[in-house]
């Protein structure tokens with residue numbers, strides 16, 4: 132036996148394989164962190180099919196964060212004004228279950244909510260669904276994936292009849308044209324980008340188009356960068372389709388035999404001639420034509436997208452219109468082609484399989500479907516009708532439920548909403564009103580701990596065994612190779628213990644996570660995400676496995692799997708659906724009072740709210756401070772110079788940043804990174820400014836755009852401090 136452990140990087144959805152060795156092996160000197168603690172050595176796992184041994188700076192430095200500022204013991208307090216006191220697990224769990232029992236009698240199960248995360252392992256997700264949706268009978272489980280990929284989920288379901296990205300990473304090396312829209316792949320999915328860039332560099336004929344209001348590192352590498360105005364994606368997509376129609380670049384056999392709804396779509400297209408589209412998007416007609424030409428002349432087009440598409444008040448429509456282009460040109464179900472949504476978090480994909488949003492159930496099932504509910508009830512040994520037919524509260528509905536007093540217990544795990552939710556002033560005010568908040572995290576302090584009554588210490592990656600699924604449906608085992616600090620426990624074990632204490636002893640009698648995963652895979656039988664052929668044992672013995680994978684199936688071929696290779700789709704008639712939307716534009720468009728569009732996003736080194744990366748010196752040096760990107764055309768009239776402090780004001784809040792004046796952002800748009808919460812800087816929260824208006828289908832908030840104005844800090848006099856606007860565009864919070 133070697134001392135090394137094969138596992139998965141616990142950061143992004145690329146899902147790179149890691150090979151981890153303990154500190155000081157075979158007489159080597161031990162690497163130590165700045166405080167003298169030994170550091171585990173991390174390398175890329177060459178045998179991993181998704182990453183071939185590559186890693187980025189986040190994966191390479193992960194082990195430096197594992198022992199810093201950990202939450203080690205359960206803590207409690209009676210009110211938010213008091214300091215926490217350390218308590219036993221017994222006392223903490225009793226407090227939680229007593230509160231739950233009381234609420235079940237006084238207000239019913241729907242007063243209980245859990246807000247989880249794509250950073251759960253699949254076992255954590257699954258047990259949480261069984262507890263909330265099965266045993267308690269409320270669908271009030273939602274995850275931060277609501278802020279992340281729920282538009283991709285609803286787009287796939289509406290167009291194909293089921294969720295599930297049809298592509299795989301091998302397609303990156305087989306495509307003739309990569310269409311990257313609303314994704315800064317170079318910084319956010321670096322190893323996917325490495326694979327694509329190598330292929331692009333090697334093959335002169337291969338094209339890369341990037342659609343992003345910012346000239347990101349990704350855009351720098353493209354043959355064509357379309358710096359569209361935020362929120363004009365549907366105009367662009369319809370504009371490309373208009374030209375493809377006009378030039379006869381469509382696949383009429385595929386359209387006739389494999390799709391429905393084409394006439395309605397082509398009717399919509401009439402309204403998108405190049406002049407109109409170029410003008411709305413703020414690009415040239417020539418560039419629009421080049422994009423259409425690359426689409427039309429390429430045999431295999433692969434679209435990649437992430438938050439610039441999903442985080443939008445018309446996110447589902449954007450996803451569906453990307454898919455329209457693939458249906459119209461027959462670019463699906465074949466190597467090098469297809470609509471490929473990139474998942475953000477390491478196990479956002481596993482969360483989808485396990486039913487980790489408030490409208491879905493395990494095995495790609497829907498809460499609203501009576502047969503689906505029945506199948507799950509049966510497998511869980513619960514009475515018929517136990518699962519509620521109503522979708523539960525989404526992440527944002529949990530916040531408004533606290534405002535109205537309908538939510539009596541909020542349990543937050545593996546996410547930091549006091550930084551990552553929209554409209555933070557309102558979010559924080561609602562959290563302050565919460566009668567009882569449980570916060571289960573690996574680190575302390577974090578911003579959300581400020582709003583908790585009970586803190587539960589979670590074992591994190593490396594300290595518990597479970598699986599994660601990456602963007603290309605590859606499942607990797609992440610074995611435990613260190614001990615959790617103090618009394619920290621795996622998330623699923625905590626949920627299962629609460630279930631047993633509430634009387635569901637049989638439902639939660641698992642001895643280990645291997646058994647949990649085995650039960651979960653039974654719920655995927657004959658579903659698109661079938662994983663009955665996957666188990667901890669098989670993953671341990673043979674390495675990562677891509678689903679679908681049926682029991683007994685030979686899995687040891689290296690061949691990647693694509694969905695829909697027979698061009699039949701899981702809709703009632705087997706045909707994929709065209710959609711026919713017009714662009715509605717932004718939920719909060721700029722106006723004379725708030726003339727700029729603020730967009731928000733990520734930097735290469737940092738991960739979200741910095742709970743890990745903020746504690747790694749190398750990454751802190753890479754991105755020491757927050758900033759705002761402003762185009763010179765917008766900075767000049769306000770007299771804003773490089774590095775000058777600027778106050779950004781929206782109708783809801785303000786934040787202050789040093790200016791970075793750059794032509795790499797479209798005029799009229801400004802950008803701030805999302806990584807700095809209250810713990811890491813003063814008044815630099817991107818979400819102090821954003822709003823919660825969401826896509827009507829996916830209920831995903833428009834975190835990528837809100838209207839703002841800039842005020843140079845030097846010019847602010849006492850009487851001109853920030854005030855929330857009286858003309859709030861959206862319903863304002865209840866008075867506190």
Ligand SMILES: Nc1nc2c(c(=O)[nH]1)N[C@H]1C(S)=C(S)[C@@H](COP(=O)(O)OP(=O)(O)OC[C@H]3O[C@@H](n4cnc5c(=O)[nH]c(N)nc54)[C@H](O)[C@@H]3O)O[C@H]1N2
Pocket residue numbers: 143144279312313314315316318319320342343344345347360361362363364436437438439440474475476730731732733734735736737738739835
């Ligand atoms: N380094 C790093 N990598 C990460 C993460 C991290 O925190 N740090 N997080 C992971 C997670 S959970 C996620 S979800 C992914 C996110 O990955 P990405 O989606 O690539 O990242 P973002 O920076 O949020 O947004 C992408 C781009 O959308 C653009 N954009 C804004 N508005 C629009 C628009 O209207 N239309 C178009 N076409 N583009 C627009 C922005 O300018 C931005 O460059 O990254 C994952 N990887």
Ligand SMILES: Nc1nc2c(c(=O)[nH]1)N[C@H]1C(S)=C(S)[C@@H](COP(=O)(O)OP(=O)(O)OC[C@H]3O[C@@H](n4cnc5c(=O)[nH]c(N)nc54)[C@H](O)[C@@H]3O)O[C@H]1N2
Pocket residue numbers: 248250251252275276278279280438442475476544545546547548550551552571572573574577589590591592622731732733738739740741742743805817818821834835
């Ligand atoms: N303005 C703006 N806001 C955004 C976005 C944006 O682009 N712009 N992006 C949105 C998106 S896509 C996302 S995904 C969210 C991300 O936002 P969050 O989910 O709030 O961010 P993280 O910092 O990843 O928080 C994860 C937490 O889980 C803890 N953790 C890690 N592992 C474990 C574990 O195994 N168990 C437990 N219990 N805890 C663990 C970490 O310590 C950390 O506190 O932000 C959203 N908010």
Ligand code: SF4
Pocket residue numbers: 140141142143144145146147182185186187188189190191320321322323
């Ligand atoms: S690309 Fe993503 S999964 Fe790979 S090492 Fe970097 S953060 Fe980890």
Ligand SMILES: [Mo]
Pocket residue numbers: 278279280475476
């Ligand atoms: Mo995300």
